[in-house]
Amino acid sequence: MKMRGLVIRDVSVRSSQQPSNEDVDHESQQEIGQSSTVNPSNAPNPVVPLPVRATRGASKYSFIWNLPENHKIELPLTSSNQPIKKAGRNFTGWLGTIARKPQLCPIKYKNWTRMPDEFKEEIWDIVQSKWIFPEEPARLEAIKNRTLSLIAKSWRNYKSTLKKKYFLGSGNRARVPPNVILEDYEALVQYWSLPKTKDLALENKNSRSKQTNVHTGGSKNFASYAEEMVTTLGHPVDRADVYVKLHRHKDGTPVNTIAESNISSDLTGSIAWAPDDVYAQVFGNERNGRVRGVGFGPTPSMHPAKSTPAIAQVRSQERDAEVTQLKNQVASLTEKMSRYENMEERMTQLMQLVQNQQNQQNHSSEASRGGFSLDQQSPTPYRSQASSHQETNI
Template sequence: MAPKRTRGMSMEELLPPSPLRRKKGKHQARTSQQRSLSSSQPLVNSSRQPTSSVQSEQASVVRRQRAQLETQLSQQNVVASGDDHLTGQLDESEQMESEDISKGRGAARSISQWGTGNILHVTFDPEWKPIKANASLFSSQLGIIARNGKKIPLTYPTWNDMPDDILDDIWKDITDNTDAPEAYRFHCLKVVGNRWRDWKCRLKQKWYDKYDTDEQRLAITPPRVVTEQWKTLVKYWGLPKVKECSEMNKVNRAQGGAPHRTGRTSFAQLRNVMKERGEKTDRLSMFIKTRTKKKKNDEDEVFDEDSADIINQFNQCLEEREEDEQDELFREEIFTKVMGTDAHGRVRMYGAGVTPSQVFGQKSNYDNNENRMREELEKQYQSKIDDLQSKLNEVSSQLSQVMTHVGFQTTPEESGSGQIPDASSMHQRRLSVNSELQPNLDLEA
C-alpha cells in the first residue's frame, strides 16, 4: 500500500489575512456620526458621486441583467444569442459571451447507468488508456467527476495539494461503477487531475481574464461552480506571485505550436484503430495522422503551417531509405531528430499520464533508451557494411582467378586487398606479355 501523501495547503490558507479594524474611540465615533448625518442630507449636485458608488451601481446593473438573461435561458432551454430583445439589454462583452455559449457544445452528460449499481466494462491498452467500446463514455465521465466542485473543490493550488480522503472518494466512485482493476488507480487519478486543472484554466480564461476588476468578476458565478469557491479563486488569482506565474505560463504555452486536431478521440483510441487497419503506429505516423485530414480526392491536407513544416522535415529524412527499409527504430530516430527530446517523465503522441518506462521499457531515463536505439542502429549499419565487404572480397577473388587464367599474374597484396587493377596497369602487363611471347614467335618462324 502506497504511503500517505503530505497534505498541501488550500487557497484559503495561502491568502493574506484581512486587516483587522481597530475599536473606535469616542472622538472617532463622534466623527463617524457627524459624517453619517452629513451624508443623509440631499446633495446639491447629484452628478458628483464617488467613483466607488458608480462602480457598485454598474456592478449591480450587470448583475441584474445577467440574472434576467439566465432566467430566460433556463425557461426556454435554448441560447437566444440572436434575439434582438435580449441583445439590446446586453453590453458588448455580454453579447460576445452569448455568442460563445451558442457556438460551443454543452456540458457533457453523465453515463445513464452511473450510480445505478450496474457495472461498466472498460478495456485498457498497455499504457492504461481506455480503448474500444465505452472508451469515450468513460473518458467523459472522468471529466464530469473532475468538474464536480462539491466532490473536488477548486480551492487547491495544485492537484498534489488535494487531500487523500478526496482522492479515495474519487477512486471509490470509479470502482463502484466500473470493473477497473486496482492497478488503474494511479493512472485514473492522474487523468482526473489533468481534467481538474484544465477546468480551472477554462474558468480563468472565460470568467476572470476577460474582466478588469474583481467586482465585475464576482458579479456572477460561472455555471457549475460553487459560489464560495469562485470568490476564493478570484482572490487567489489576484495575488502578485500568482499573476507573475500565470504570465510565464502563457509565454511557455505560446511556444508549443502544431496542436493536434483529434477532438475527443484519444491517442490510444486512434492508435488502436490504426493497428486494426494495419497502419504504422510509431510516433512519426501518429503525428502525421493527428495533424492532417483526408480531402475528397484522398489527398492529405495539413491543418496549420507549423505542422506542415514538421511533416516536410519528416519526409526529407525518410527519403534517405527505401520504404521497405524504414523500420520502427529508423522512424523513431527521425522523430527525435526533428522534434527534439521529450520533457522529463513525458512521451509525445501517447497522451497525458504515459511515462517513458511504459513505452520504452523499464528504463525510466529517456537518454538510456535513446542510446539503446542508437546502438541498435549502429549494429544494423555495421552488419550491412560487413556484408558488402564480404561480397566485394568475393568478387575480387573471382576476378583474380579469371585474370590468372588468361595469363595475368596478381601479387598476394593485390589479391588480398580486394582492389581491382586499373586500365593503365592492365595495359602495361599486356605489353610485357607480348614482349615475352615475341622471341618465341620469331624462333618458330
C-alpha cells in the same frame, strides 16, 4: 446489457456513496457583489450586447452516473493501460464530470498535490463502482494513478475556464459560477489576485503562445487512433504514422506550416517512440514524465524499446557477455563429451579385458573337468640327460 456502444455487466460489488446528479448539476445565480453592464439611456454610444451562440453545455454523462446498482461497464485498455474505443472516450469524458463536482474536487486548493487524500480515495471508489478494471494489483495501481492524473488535468482545465469566463470576463467578476461553492470560489479569487500568481499566469501564457504543435484528433485519444490504424492496416504503427494522421485536415492538408515541414521530413521511424527515432530527430529529445505523440499516459521509462546510445552500448555489452557465456558453455559441453568418449573407450577396453579373463577361467574349468589339472603335474624341475648319469654322493 448494452448502452450507447458500451458493454455493461451485472457485478456483485458494494456500492459506495455517490453524489446525485441533481445535487450538483443545478444552475445557481448567486452574487457576491453588484455589477452593472447596462449603459444609461443617455449614454452617447450605448453598448449593444453581442449575440451569444447557443451551446448544449458540458456533457453530464447521466447514463453512467445513473447505472443500476451492481452494474459496471467494461473498459477496453491497451497494454499501456490507455482507454480506447467508444467506452474509453466515455470514460475520459465522465472523469471530467468528477472534476467539476464541488464536493468531490473542491476548487479552493492551489494545486492537485494539496488535494486531501480522502477526496482522492473517495473518487477512486466511485470510479471502481462504475467500471471494470484488470485484477492484477500492479496494473490496477497504475490505472488508479493514471485515472487520478486525468481527473487532475480536467480539474486544472476547469479552474482555467472559470478564470477566463468569470474572473477575467467583462462584467462577470462579481458573479459566482454555477455549481461552485461560494467559499471555495472566494478562496480561488484571492489566489488569482496575488501578484506572484499574476506573474506566473503571464509567464505560462507566453509559453503557451509559442506552442504550434496542434492536432486534429479532437476528444479521441491517440491510443484509439493507433488502435484503429492497426485494425485497418493489419500491422503495428509507430508515432510518426499517428502524427501524420492527426496533423492533417480532412482534405489532406497539414494543419499549419510547422506540421507541413515536419510531415515533409523523413518521418518513417522504425522504433515506436524511441528517444533516438526520427520523430525525436525532428522535435528534439524527450522530457521526463511523458512521451510526445502517443497521447496521455505512457512515459519513457515504461517502454521496452527505448534505445539511447548509452543504453544501446550497455545492451551491446550484455549481448557480448551472453555470447561469451554461451561459447564457454559450448566449450564446457564439448570437453565433457570428449571426456565421455574417452571414458566410453576405456570402458570398452575394460570390458574386453574382463571378457578375456572370463574366457581364460572358462578354459581352465573345462580342462579340469577333463582329468587334466595343473595341480597334478610333477613339481620336479626338468633335468638334462647329462645330469641324470652323474653319481649321487651319499
